[in-house]
Amino acid sequence: MDATAITDTGAGRTAASITLENLGKVYPDGTVAVGDISLEVEAGELVVLIGPSGCGKSTILRMLNRLIEPSKGRILIDGEDVTEQDAVQLRRRIGYVIQNVGLFPHQSIRTNVGTVPRLLGWDKKKIRARSEELLELVGLDPKRYGGRYPHELSGGQRQRVGVARALAADPLVLLMDEPFSAVDPIVRGRLQEEFLSLQAAVRKTIVLVTHDIDEAVRLGDRIAVLGEGGRLLQYASPADLLSDPASEEVSDFVGNDRGVRRLAVTKVRGAMRPIGQVEEIERLPTVDVGGTLYDALSAMLTSDSLNVVVTENGKPVGSISRSALFDVPNKAAV
């Protein structure tokens, strides 16, 4: 799929920066959902909001597209205050993906994907072409699936349609509220992988809410950890968060098995030994040099092997043993 095809926003931009300035939300009953949050999301960055239930994650997301108005502070998208923009227009420029997708049950998949372009008044031919393009982009053959209805798809397929629909009008920002939590863990893993490749191609600014620290580590360029009362506890890259939690509260949340999680953000390249120290390399599992130690561990576990061969462009360039995985010091080769 040619990502340059997805540049239809008019001004030639494909992603926007987001700035939260002392953002807060107190609901009418006095609940402080969001305390006083300031943070920046760079254009093209994928930021994950994570924290215990009720810490204000969804409220932040819904303030970004003005489904909820802040009690204080400002939200800037590409430097422009969202409250000064028409809420309906704004929402059409921001993709929104929610847990159970919210597809229209009586509309075909193709029509569902074309929802926002239709609201924006695109002509029919262009809408159809864009719907087909987006379905292909998320791995659903438009000929096969375009005419079906949501109930004729699996949960994972529906989730892909939700992502296609959110991207259809080439939004500058994509908001995702627990987008993968309604599907089983195997499908979820696959969707996450696909989603990362998709993001590498389209490079949208994405704010994604999850409960799942593994998902946050896997997907996020940066992770914002929120605590009770909508406080921002730490805002850091996955590697920094795991190796250097800012407080005990963060450390508790990130979990005790963070040594294992750190494997997911540490690259194979810095931990491998030169090839030649392992025999019978043709019988060993392989991992690409661009992969992580977590990938290396998975390869070893699935083939019941104590070593893995590291390859670059398909050629062996090194190896890693299972015990060496856990000897990699903090922050090494991240």
Ligand SMILES: Nc1ncnc2c1ncn2[C@@H]1O[C@H](COP(=O)(O)OP(=O)(O)OP(=O)(O)O)[C@@H](O)[C@H]1O
């Ligand atoms: N309309 C409302 N009126 C009053 N309180 C609300 C309202 N909506 C949400 N809240 C409260 O605001 C707080 C934050 O809610 P929010 O849905 O943003 O949290 P969350 O972190 O997304 O939670 P979860 O992970 O469980 O989805 C919670 O205490 C919630 O009960």
